[in-house]
Amino acid sequence: xxxxxxxxxxxxxxxxxxxxxxxxxxxxxxxxxxxxxxxxxxxxxxxxxxxxxxxxxxxxxxxxxxxxxxxxxxxxxxxxxxxxxxxxxxxxxxxxxxxxxxxxxxxxxxxxxxxxxxxxxxxxxxxxxxxxxxxxxxxxxxxxxxxxxxxxxxxxxxxxxxxxxxxxxxxxxxxxxxxxxxxxxxxxxxxxxxxxxxxxxxxxxxxxxxxxxxxxxxxxxxxxxxxxxxxxxxxxxxxxxxxxxxxxxxxxxxxxxxxxxxxxxxxxxxxxxxxxxxxxxxxxxxxxxxxxxxxxxxxxxxxxxxxxxxxxxxxxxxxxxxxxxxxxxxxxxxxxxxxxxxxxxxxxxxxxxxxxxxxxxxxxxxxxxxxxxxxxxxxxxxxxxxxxxxxxxxxxxxxxxxxxxxxxxxxxxxxxxxx
Amino acid sequence: xxxxxxxxxxxxxxxxxxxxxxxxxxxxxxxxxxxxxxxxxxxxxxxxxxxxxxxxxxxxxxxxxxxxxxxxxxxxxxxxxxxxxxxxxxxxxxxxxxxxxxxxxxxxxxxxxxxxxxxxxxxxxxxxxxxxxxxxxxxxxxxxxxxxxxxxxxxxxxxxxxxxxxxxxxxxxxxxxxxxxxxxxxxxxxxxxxxxxxxxxxxxxxxxxxxxxxxxxxxxxxxxxxxxxxxxxxxxxxxxxxxxxxxxxxxxxxxxxxxxxxxxxxxxxxxxxxxxxxxxxxxxxxxxxxxxxxxxxxxxxxxxxxxxxxxxxxxxxxxxxxxxxxxxxxxxxxxxxxxxxxxxxxxxxxxxxxxxxxxxxxxxxxxxxxxxxxxxxxxxxxxxxxxxxxxxxxxxxxxxxxxxxxxxxxxxxxxxxxx
Numbered sequence: 001x002x003x004x005x006x007x008x009x010x011x012x013x014x015x016x017x018x019x020x021x022x023x024x025x026x027x028x029x030x031x032x033x034x035x036x037x038x039x040x041x042x043x044x045x046x047x048x049x050x051x052x053x054x055x056x057x058x059x060x061x062x063x064x065x066x067x068x069x070x071x072x073x074x075x076x077x078x079x080x081x082x083x084x085x086x087x088x089x090x091x092x093x094x095x096x097x098x099x100x101x102x103x104x105x106x107x108x109x110x111x112x113x114x115x116x117x118x119x120x121x122x123x124x125x126x127x128x129x130x131x132x133x134x135x136x137x138x139x140x141x142x143x144x145x146x147x148x149x150x151x152x153x154x155x156x157x158x159x160x161x162x163x164x165x166x167x168x169x170x171x172x173x174x175x176x177x178x179x180x181x182x183x184x185x186x187x188x189x190x191x192x193x194x195x196x197x198x199x200x201x202x203x204x205x206x207x208x209x210x211x212x213x214x215x216x217x218x219x220x221x222x223x224x225x226x227x228x229x230x231x232x233x234x235x236x237x238x239x240x241x242x243x244x245x246x247x248x249x250x251x252x253x254x255x256x257x258x259x260x261x262x263x264x265x266x267x268x269x270x271x272x273x274x275x276x277x278x279x280x281x282x283x284x285x286x287x288x289x290x291x292x293x294x295x296x297x298x299x300x301x302x303x304x305x306x307x308x309x310x311x312x313x314x315x316x317x318x319x320x321x322x323x324x325x326x327x328x329x330x331x332x333x334x335x336x337x338x339x340x341x342x343x344x345x346x347x348x349x350x351x352x353x354x355x356x357x358x359x360x361x362x363x364x365x366x367x368x369x370x371x372x373x374x375x376x377x378x379x380x381x382x383x384x385x386x387x388x389x390x391x392x393x394x395x396x397x398x399x400x401x402x403x404x405x406x407x408x409x410x411x412x413x414x415x416x417x418x419x
Numbered sequence: 420x421x422x423x424x425x426x427x428x429x430x431x432x433x434x435x436x437x438x439x440x441x442x443x444x445x446x447x448x449x450x451x452x453x454x455x456x457x458x459x460x461x462x463x464x465x466x467x468x469x470x471x472x473x474x475x476x477x478x479x480x481x482x483x484x485x486x487x488x489x490x491x492x493x494x495x496x497x498x499x500x501x502x503x504x505x506x507x508x509x510x511x512x513x514x515x516x517x518x519x520x521x522x523x524x525x526x527x528x529x530x531x532x533x534x535x536x537x538x539x540x541x542x543x544x545x546x547x548x549x550x551x552x553x554x555x556x557x558x559x560x561x562x563x564x565x566x567x568x569x570x571x572x573x574x575x576x577x578x579x580x581x582x583x584x585x586x587x588x589x590x591x592x593x594x595x596x597x598x599x600x601x602x603x604x605x606x607x608x609x610x611x612x613x614x615x616x617x618x619x620x621x622x623x624x625x626x627x628x629x630x631x632x633x634x635x636x637x638x639x640x641x642x643x644x645x646x647x648x649x650x651x652x653x654x655x656x657x658x659x660x661x662x663x664x665x666x667x668x669x670x671x672x673x674x675x676x677x678x679x680x681x682x683x684x685x686x687x688x689x690x691x692x693x694x695x696x697x698x699x700x701x702x703x704x705x706x707x708x709x710x711x712x713x714x715x716x717x718x719x720x721x722x723x724x725x726x727x728x729x730x731x732x733x734x735x736x737x738x739x740x741x742x743x744x745x746x747x748x749x750x751x752x753x754x755x756x757x758x759x760x761x762x763x764x765x766x767x768x769x770x771x772x773x774x775x776x777x778x779x780x781x782x783x784x785x786x787x788x789x790x791x792x793x794x795x796x797x798x799x800x801x802x803x804x805x806x807x808x809x810x811x812x813x814x815x816x817x818x819x820x821x822x823x824x825x826x827x828x829x830x831x832x833x834x835x836x837x838x
Contacts, residue, residue, distance in 0.1 A: 015755065015779070018778075018781070019778050019779065098800060100793075100798065100799075100800070102793075104789050104793060106793075106799060106800075109777070111781065113811050113812070114781070114811060192630065196810075196811050196812070197811070197812055211611065211634045212634055215630045215631055217636060217637070217810060217812045218636070219812075235834065238833070238834030239834065241834055241836055242834050242835075242836055244836075245836035245837060246836075249836070249837060336434065347834075354831075358528070358829055359437075359438050360434070360438060362437070362530065362533070362827065363827065364827060364828060365827065365828040365829075365830065366827055366828070366829050366830070367829075367830040367831075367832065368829075368830070368831045368832065369831070369832045369833050369834050369835075370523050370830050370831075370832030370834070370835040370836075371835065371836045371837050373836070373837035374519075374521075374523060374525075374830055374835070374837055375828070379519065379837065380519075380525060380828070381517060381519070391615075391636060392532050392533060392615050392616070392636075392825045393532070393615070393616055393636045393638075393812060393813040393825065394812040394813040396825060396826060396827060396828070397827075397828045406811045406812065406815060407815060408781065408782065408783060408784065408785055408815060408816075409783060409784040409785070409794070409799070409815070409816045410777055410784075410785050410786075410787075411784065411785070411786040411787070411789050411793055412773075412786075412787045412788070412789075413786065413787060413788045413789030414657070414788055415654065415657030415658065415660055415661050415766075415788050415789070416661075416788075416789040416790065416793070417660055417661055417663075417664035417665075417668070417789075417790045417792070418664060418668060418790050418792035418793055418795075418798065
């Protein structure tokens with residue numbers, strides 16, 4: 001289908017979607033969950049096509065793992081959809097109600113945004129997660145997934161279409177751009193008359209491309225250059241545990257630790273212990289000169305001298321940049337300059353320092369004595385998440401169902417006029 | 420100053436601004452209000468330069484009125500600033516507090532957005548209103564006013580700088596682009612590393628220019644193609660009053676009525692009465708053929724047959740487009756297609772119709788039996804407004820102090836890790 005017609009039909013569908021009852025939306029999701037299980041065999045076959053192509057193209061095992069729906073992943077996916085179906089419907093709530101001096105009753109009403117466009121990487125589970133979140137929040141959505149998963153996505157979209165049809169929902173509410181052509185994204189980004197928001201999930205190149213070419217509001221995010229500052233007063237034992245968790249529990253994700261800043265008074269004690277601990281996990285270090293001298297005797301070849309770029313890198317791997325700083329102010333200044341505004345933490349027992357860190361670090365999530373790994377829709381109690389925003393308008397951090405809505409003002413009167 | 424350096428210094432200032440106490444911000448505003456009165460003479464002189472130039476350039480009297488600070492307008496402006504000073508500070512509030520299963524205490528904290536860029540028309544009062552709102556909400560702001568008011572704006576900015584200096588606030592918190600060159604705006608729109616949001620206040624050309632060229636999130640708005648639907652069951656007397664108010668009370672503003680839709684059963688009664696009423700106010704009509712036949716005998720030369728473009732025009736004058744529709748559905752469909760999403764109203768005594776209108780019309784403000792003229796920050800109890808948003812992300816309708824803030828997530832723990 002032509003892209004502008006697709007967007008137009010998505011907008012028309014959104015007019016119907018926004019007035020659906022919660023029950024009807026939930027039933028459609030439950031139908032979708034059932035159909036994912038019913039069609040397991042054909043979905044797995046379609047997915048095997050992608051996996052075979054990926055192996056032929058010598059994609060990494062990590063990449064292949066991400067695009068796989070094998071094992072019990074389809075059941076898990078169906079379970080996610082059932083959980084989203086069970087969540088409270090954010091749409092229709094009336095709030096901030098007031099009666100103006102003229103007698104006009106004014107309030108805000110929570111409503112769907114309208115038409116979402118979500119551009120994402122080669123992970124077919126995202127197709128279902130995003131479709132379910134969009135439907136539950138009463139939006140239409142246009143999906144554009146990674147070209148490595150086209151076969152899986154086509155099969156999944158057939159199931160989504162079946163669920164929509166059987167539930168009496170407009171089929172144009174969930175549409176998929178069935179093309180690997182990158183120019184299509186550029187065209188998509190101009191359709192501001194039909195599409196209300198673009199959410200790019202992917203690397204820095206995609207984010208920049210959307211920011212530079214879009215005439216539609218874009219919510220950028222998902223890139224985390226995350227910091228932990230180990231303050232002089234931090235609890236050594238607890239801190240080691242937090243740093244280890246933030247770095248190694250799942251190093252390939254955006255809320256994993258990238259840069260450790262260490263107070264100069266603590267560095268001689270912390271760094272040898274940290275090296276011992278993290279070397280067992282396979283971590284290697286990029287250290288500024290002060291940290292390098294302290295780490296070298298313990299980490300040997302696993303520590304390299306950091307270059308400037310190492311403090312502006314989202315590692316997504318078992319590499320950790322380390323810098324020794326003279327005080328809290330230097331740590332804050334470093335983070336203010338280098339953070340991507342995703343998740344940053346301080347480890348301290350000094351109340352005043354934690355207060356200043358929280359005040360001065362302007363990231364989507366700021367932690368005191370906790371791992372950066374918590375930044376996640378499910379951890380934050382939002383249920384699933386559609387993205388993690390690192391820009392400041394509309395939504396910051398994990399975006400769940402409420403973040404896929406907006407509001408309108410309603411004024412109920414009996415012929416009030418303005419004087 | 421070079422634009423990128425200006426933006427960088429605004430960002431640096433925003434780091435200080437966001438940690439200022441409410442008292443310090445309010446005191447700076449009270450100082451500004453006093454200085455506006457103290458420097459009245461030189462401000463009026465600077466304003467006279469703009470007025471003289473405007474007369475020489477044969478600008479309209481309406482335009483000259485808008486750029487004037489003469490009479491008691493400076494005192495009024497100072498009074499606005501004092502009112503903003505007295506408003507509650509939105510910054511720092513902690514809300515949506517929860518304790519996660521791990522014991523991590525998670526909450527949202529309201530914080531300033533950071534650096535605003537506001538582009539506006541030839542109205543020097545906006546310079547002060549926007550500066551006051553930005554300071555009160557802890558933001559930095561870069562201002563770019565209409566070239567017709569450069570002399571007034573320079574004088575006002577000198578006063579702002581004096582107030583900032585005397586109050587110990589960073590002078591770079593309020594900066595002004597002292598250039599009439601339009602290319603400067605294009606450059607400004609690329610500085611996404613320093614500027615967090617662009618708010619264009621002005622006509623469709625400016626809005627489109629910003630949407631097409633900006634790499635910074637833009638909040639578009641202020642363009643109102645506003646509708647009233649007169650339903651079959653409307654209260655005739657009350658409705659006439661509301662239509663008159665919406666059209667003539669202040670026709671040059673964005674929330675004034677542009678298009679009246681009339682139920683075909685009511686048209687023969689309503690339109691002659693309406694013609695009689697509005698002709699006295701100097702209104703002229705653009706009517707579809709059904710409305711034309713009904714209006715012609717009463718309005719004579721004051722009614723013309725509407726062309727299609729007349730239903731997509733923000734009149735900003737005493738012109739009113741009128742169309743007869745067969746039913747509620749047609750009215751809703753027309754508004755969905757033609758509204759700019761600002762303010763639309765239904766006049767009805769049918770509960771079910773009002774419910775459906777409210778549900779299906781997705782504008783920033785939707786009214787039942789009330790004038791569209793109410794869409795305004797002061798009317799809505801927000802105090803002053805920085806703009807009226809007609810896009811759907813972040814804020815819709817009038818934007819006051821809370822809409823100039825965002826939030827960050829704070830997690831306070833005792834060494835929690837994610838499992």
